Structure formats: structure tokens, C-alpha cells
Amino acid sequence: EIVLTQSPGTLSLSPGQRATLSCRASQSVSSSYLAWYHQKPGQAPRLLIYGASSRATGIADRFSGSGSGTDFTLTISRLEPEDFAVYYCQQYGGSSWTFGQGTKVEIK
Amino acid sequence: QVQLQESGPGLVRPSETLSLICTVSGYSLSSGYYWGWIRQPPGKGLEWIGTVYYIGSTYYNPSLRSRVTISLDTSKNQFSLNLSYVTAADTAVYFCARILTGPYHFDSWGQGTLVTVSS
Numbered sequence: 442e443i444v445l446t447q448s449p450g451t452l453s454l455s456p457g458q459r460a461t462l463s464c465r466a467s468q469s470v471s472s473s474y475l476a477w478y479h480q481k482p483g484q485a486p487r488l489l490i491y492g493a494s495s496r497a498t499g500i501a502d503r504f505s506g507s508g509s510g511t512d513f514t515l516t517i518s519r520l521e522p523e524d525f526a527v528y529y530c531q532q533y534g535g536s537s538w539t540f541g542q543g544t545k546v547e548i549k
Numbered sequence: 550q551v552q553l554q555e556s557g558p559g560l561v562r563p564s565e566t567l568s569l570i571c572t573v574s575g576y577s578l579s580s581g582y583y584w585g586w587i588r589q590p591p592g593k594g595l596e597w598i599g600t601v602y603y604i605g606s607t608y609y610n611p612s613l614r615s616r617v618t619i620s621l622d623t624s625k626n627q628f629s630l631n632l633s634y635v636t637a638a639d640t641a642v643y644f645c646a647r648i649l650t651g652p653y654h655f656d657s658w659g660q661g662t663l664v665t666v667s668s
Contacts, residue, residue, distance in 0.1 A: 484660075485644055485661055491649075533652075542594045
């Protein structure tokens with residue numbers, strides 16, 4: 442089973458700042474099968490990025506994804522108030538899906 | 550536009566079986582895609598439980614495999630989750646979701662339903 446480790450656990454930033462979130466896999470992941478979600482309290486997760494770098498429908502271009510192999514990054518270029526949430530990476534491999542433990546982006 | 554809705558008991562007693570149904574609208578289950586269950590204990594992260602392909606093939610989280618059954622009912626456009634021998638550790642919000650074939654990400658989610666395991 443591939444384990445995804447996200448860092449940092451919590452990111453304290455101000456609106457307008459840049460956020461950089463990391464997702465590291467215990468073994469190589471196909472870039473095609475790496476996705477990012479965000480989740481606000483009381484809501485279901487929402488897909489942001491799929492295929493490591495493709496934005497989902499309706500997602501603002503301040504969100505971007507990059508990486509390959511075992512290291513992937515989600516970048517939010519300028520934080521908006523609605524971006525403060527928990528972010529999860531997710532991978533598929535070998536008929537199994539796993540999520541990272543999440544990074545909370547909070548208002549500083 | 551596809552919509553998913555979870556339903557089932559909000560309280561289950563320890564050692565019994567948790568049973569949930571996901572009703573899908575706006576898309577026919579028999580037409581394609583994978584369909585999955587994910588859970589989230591209070592205050593914690595997301596855990597994949599299992600997935601069913603539209604032809605009935607199933608895939609389960611190894612840590613839950615011995616207790617999980619997921620199945621399709623295409624006549625009702627529903628898929629279901631059964632989790633047996635539950636304990637307090639199974640208390641969570643349970644989500645159902647659609648998984649796109651190929652990229653294998655969860656593109657549409659239900660709102661989630663809280664299931665509490667308690668006597």
C-alpha cells in the first residue's frame with residue numbers, strides 16, 4: 442500500500458500570501474493518478490487538481506499542481522478568504538486508493 | 550449533472566453491521582465508472598473504504614477487507630456498503646463518491662452521513 446505523507450500539518454498564512462503544500466509518497470506514483478482536494482468544515486471534499494497538474498472544472502487558476510514520482514506540490518498563488526480549509530492529496534495504484542493525512546491552511 | 554446521496558441509520562450498536570446506501574441521480578450506474586465509499590472519523594482525515602466498478606468488480610482497503618462488502622443495485626441506481634462487527638472506531642462521516650475511470654480520482658461526492666457506533 443502506498444502511504445502519502447503531507448507537510449506541513451498546519452500552514453498559518455494571511456490572505457494574499459502564497460501557500461505551498463507538499464505530498465510525499467512512500468513509492469513512486471503515476472502522475473496521472475495524483476489528485477488534490479480541499480474540504481471546508483461540514484462539507485464533502487472538492488476536487489481541485491487531477492493528474493498532478495490539471496485543474497478541475499470551475500477551479501480558479503491561482504491553484505496549481507506539480508511534481509512527479511514521489512514528490513508532489515499544490516501551490517495557491519494568492520490566498521483568498523475561501524481558501525482557508527484542509528487540503529488532501531490522493532493517489533491510485535494497484536487497485537487501491539489512499540489519501541494523505543491532510544494539511545490545514547489557517548488564517549494567521 | 551450527477552448527484553449522490555447517502556442514507557442509512559445514524560446509530561449502530563457495537564458488533565452489529567453498518568449498512569448504508571448511496572442513491573445516484575443524473576447518471577446510470579450501469580453505464581460506467583467506479584463508485585466508492587470513503588469515511589472520516591470526527592476531526593480526522595479521509596480513509597478510502599472500497600470501490601465497486603459498474604460491472605460489479607470490487608476493491609477494498611486491506612485494513613477493512615475482512616469486514617466490508619460493497620455491491621451495486623443497478624435497478625435502483627444505488628450502491629451499498631456493509632461493514633460488519635463495528636466498534637467505536639468505526640464512528641465516522643461516511644461519503645459515497647464517483648470515481649472517473651482512468652485518472653481514478655473522486656470527482657463527485659455525496660454530502661456525507663454521520664454514523665455513530667454506540668450501545
